[in-house]
Amino acid sequence: MKVLIDNSNLFAGGGLQVSFSFLRDLRRLQLAWEWHIVQSVKCAENFDESTFPSNFTFYNLRKAEEISKRKRISSVKYLENNIQPDCIFTLFGPSYHKSKFPKIVGFALPYILYPDSPFFKQIGFKEKIYYKLLSILKTYSFKKYSDTLIFETEDAKTIFTNKANYTKDSFVVGNTLNEIFFAKEKFIELKITDSTSLNILFLTANYAHKNMQILPAVIKVLRNKKHLKDFKFLITLDKAELNFPISCDENIIYLGKVGLEKIPALYSNSDMVFIPTLLEVFSATYLEAMFMKKPIVASDLGFSREICGDAALFCNPTNAEAYANAIFEIFHNEKLRKELIGKGTENLKRFGTSMDRTNAYISIIKNIITKNENTK
Incomplete structure (x- = not known):
């Protein structure tokens, strides 16, 4: 043929x-x-x-x-x-x-x-x-x-x-999943020098539909209403790409583009994964988070529901307070964390x-x- x-x-x-x-x-x-x-x-x-x-x-x-x-x-x-x-x-x-x-x-x-x-x-x-x-x-x-x-x-x-x-x-x-996740010999270590007690991974490209601009409001709610101080969002963009207020810098690590071989290490350095995207057909980030046993906070939309099943906390897609509440709940509830990770491991079996x-x-x-x- x-x-x-x-x-x-x-x-x-x-x-x-x-x-x-x-x-x-x-x-x-x-x-x-x-x-x-x-x-x-x-x-x-x-x-x-x-x-x-x-x-x-x-x-x-x-x-x-x-x-x-x-x-x-x-x-x-x-x-x-x-x-x-x-x-x-x-x-x-x-x-x-x-x-x-x-x-x-x-x-x-x-x-x-x-x-x-x-x-x-x-x-x-x-x-x-x-x-x-x-x-x-x-x-x-x-x-x-x-x-x-x-x-x-x-x-x-x-x-x-x-x-x-x-x-x-x-x-x-x-x-x-990309085959890199099954090839540990190809992993490249990634050191997060300014990590905290709560590292939240936001693995994204610079597209408006990824909903990056909601992040300052989420940070504000976590700080002012949830009284969280010791947390960082690890975002795979450069600071210049986002133009966030300076006040956000305390709670963001701008990683820029991260090479594929470093992505597993990026998950290992994180406590949960934040996926507030507004428009997808499919994103492998959901599967990667499940494989790496990280709980997911996701936008509540049809595509995310179909991929994740019940293996995520879903939030009103444009509501910063809903996202902050979900992050706070996962951080303070060990039983919930274990449940989401277990459901993610089971859900992942649907995907080859x-x-x-x-x-x-x-x-x-x-x-x-x-x-x-x-x-x-």
Whole structure:
């Protein structure tokens, strides 16, 4: 079999990590298939292809093709027509062109699914229009330019297929823990020099929907109403990215971007995990916290409920006092901490390994290729 993996539109975030994990799993499986991988500049810069056998061929796009969507589409179509694959797998879509070969596309765009998210109440009119138009364009592209969609949760699949009247094949393959958590020999120690009796991990990227701006208000409630003094939020952003009041500095450690090999140590240095995000399809942070046996304080939204089950304390997503109350309760209630950790360990069993995810992808690829051959 000949499969083209289209990673040409992956530029940042979790999508890159999933693509790298998927490729490493394919190498381990040693399938006698031809794998043709189209990589964005970011993919190529951050991934070592030199360790792959001869049945893997990599095509690295140039910066000009990354900047121009038209040029990128043209290059990908050219490769498709030259390679003549049995199947195309766009790991995270949408794709923006029709292909001559069956195309599987991954879906991970929450703003299409959750237009009632509190996030949209926090942004301006122009931004709301922008997201509305983007949602229309992307929905159109998912419908028109995919033959099969893969979602990360049942909630996402149900909402999109109903909302967009998508009647083609669709599957659910959940996200998983990064394999780094199972490779202790690769861990790199991370020293927190100014830690306290309560370290609260806020593992986040600098996106508005991650709800970072609620943090000063949470700190204020913990200090003034809960009379907590000896606590720190460990946040994976630089101070300059947030522009918080100086008064917050006493209770925040700004870590900046933390390398993947240091993430397990970051959890080990923490007492609980704070996840107030307003808009997701799936976040592996929930799974990581459960695996590392850390209680979770989370925003009370559909996606977080589906992933966490009863293994978190859920809060009104925009209510700083609710978050502070939950943090305080976990800190002072050892029985609750143990219950949440136990429920997290049990809940984690619902989610497989990266290899389970890869095998699920391969099963879908086989299914679509067979279905296409039977209709010729």
